[in-house]
Amino acid sequence: MTATAIYADRALTPLEEITDCVVLVEDRRISAVGRRDSVRVPPGACEIRAPGMTIVPGFVDVHIHGAGGHDVMEADPAALDAVARTAARFGTTSLVATTVTAALDPTCHSLEGIARFIRDKSPPGGDAPEAEILGIHFEGPFISHARRGVHPEDWIAVPSASSLSRMLGAAAGCGKILTLAPELPGALDLVDAARAEGLVVAMGHTDAIYDEAQAAIQRGARHAVHVFNAMRPFSHRETGVLGAVLTSPDVTTELIADGVHVDPAAMRLLFAAKGAARVVLVSDATSAAGMPDGTYRLGTFEVTVSGGVCRNIHGRLAGSTLTLDRALRNVVALGVPLPDAARMLTLNPATLLGLELTKGVLAPGADADLVLLNSDMHVAGVMTRGAGFN
Numbered sequence: 001m002t003a004t005a006i007y008a009d010r011a012l013t014p015l016e017e018i019t020d021c022v023v024l025v026e027d028r029r030i031s032a033v034g035r036r037d038s039v040r041v042p043p044g045a046c047e048i049r050a051p052g053m054t055i056v057p058g059f060v061d062v063h064i065h066g067a068g069g070h071d072v073m074e075a076d077p078a079a080l081d082a083v084a085r086t087a088a089r090f091g092t093t094s095l096v097a098t099t100v101t102a103a104l105d106p107t108c109h110s111l112e113g114i115a116r117f118i119r120d121k122s123p124p125g126g127d128a129p130e131a132e133i134l135g136i137h138f139e140g141p142f143i144s145h146a147r148r149g150v151h152p153e154d155w156i157a158v159p160s161a162s163s164l165s166r167m168l169g170a171a172a173g174c175g176k177i178l179t180l181a182p183e184l185p186g187a188l189d190l191v192d193a194a195r196a197e198g199l200v201v202a203m204g205h206t207d208a209i210y211d212e213a214q215a216a217i218q219r220g221a222r223h224a225v226h227v228f229n230a231m232r233p234f235s236h237r238e239t240g241v242l243g244a245v246l247t248s249p250d251v252t253t254e255l256i257a258d259g260v261h262v263d264p265a266a267m268r269l270l271f272a273a274k275g276a277a278r279v280v281l282v283s284d285a286t287s288a289a290g291m292p293d294g295t296y297r298l299g300t301f302e303v304t305v306s307g308g309v310c311r312n313i314h315g316r317l318a319g320s321t322l323t324l325d326r327a328l329r330n331v332v333a334l335g336v337p338l339p340d341a342a343r344m345l346t347l348n349p350a351t352l353l354g355l356e357l358t359k360g361v362l363a364p365g366a367d368a369d370l371v372l373l374n375s376d377m378h379v380a381g382v383m384t385r386g387a388g389f390n
């Protein structure tokens, strides 16, 4: 396969800023990245010039329910293709398909479908840009009734090792993240069980007090989903799960930076507490992402989008229509430097998944997942595993 050399004004690796750069892509991987005068481009390489542009790694979304009119729980190839292609249009080159709470049988049916899709796409990499589905994020059913958000009440369950093992069996090795409420009976044992299966354990949809959250962190929970949303609020005497999450250096924190879910001052508080290395920008997008206002599905229920804001029939916020390129611009508008903001949707989520050598990074050996940003930080080009740009 011929090499492709992409020339741009700068690259954010994201830890390093390289001006007047070239990224060399060979055989669907990055083979070199550096200043133009330091990289040997093989003769006959296809050359792409992107003056005025910044190359960043493709975005990694660890919390996304759908896009392009389809929910991942539909779990058929057409639906998952639509999600993967729509996400890629906005710079997301890999994602963790996220389920919502539902009855165990349909949940497992969805998990089987997603796992089959991932297996059939292996090795990933077609001719058109599409996000790679890296695995599955189980958001529920082991969550708090009090903080369930829009997760259907009827299917919320107490932590159960046998339910988890059924889900993991259906997911056939594709399970990546388990979100649970640590205050529930049996939750800490489930943290152990999930970690033993190699899952990242996340706290979310939780009414935990500080001590309960701290106990879960001690047992190995190291991520928190959509921080501030669907969590016991912070109080200075009982700081709750937020107190534990904001002060534990090892815990990474998701943020839905759409300007609707979290007030800008709270976003600034999160950046100040966690720093650029411990914030993970997520979309929490529903099937309505990339679509006009209207009625859509989230998991097994209906949501309505008006003015880009997604709510259930009771008017509660129900995921988002956010795309990660917009999250990036919103965070930069709050004063976060672009290299830090870029890190929050590339290297940080990849590191959470243990994929920091191949995803979310511009480095030799990494997958050729790239985004070209113009000077307004809009996506001007996307490459997934070497496909795209030309």
Ligand SMILES: [Zn+2]
Residues within 6 Å of the ligand: 139, 149, 205, 226, 230
């Ligand atoms: Zn949620």
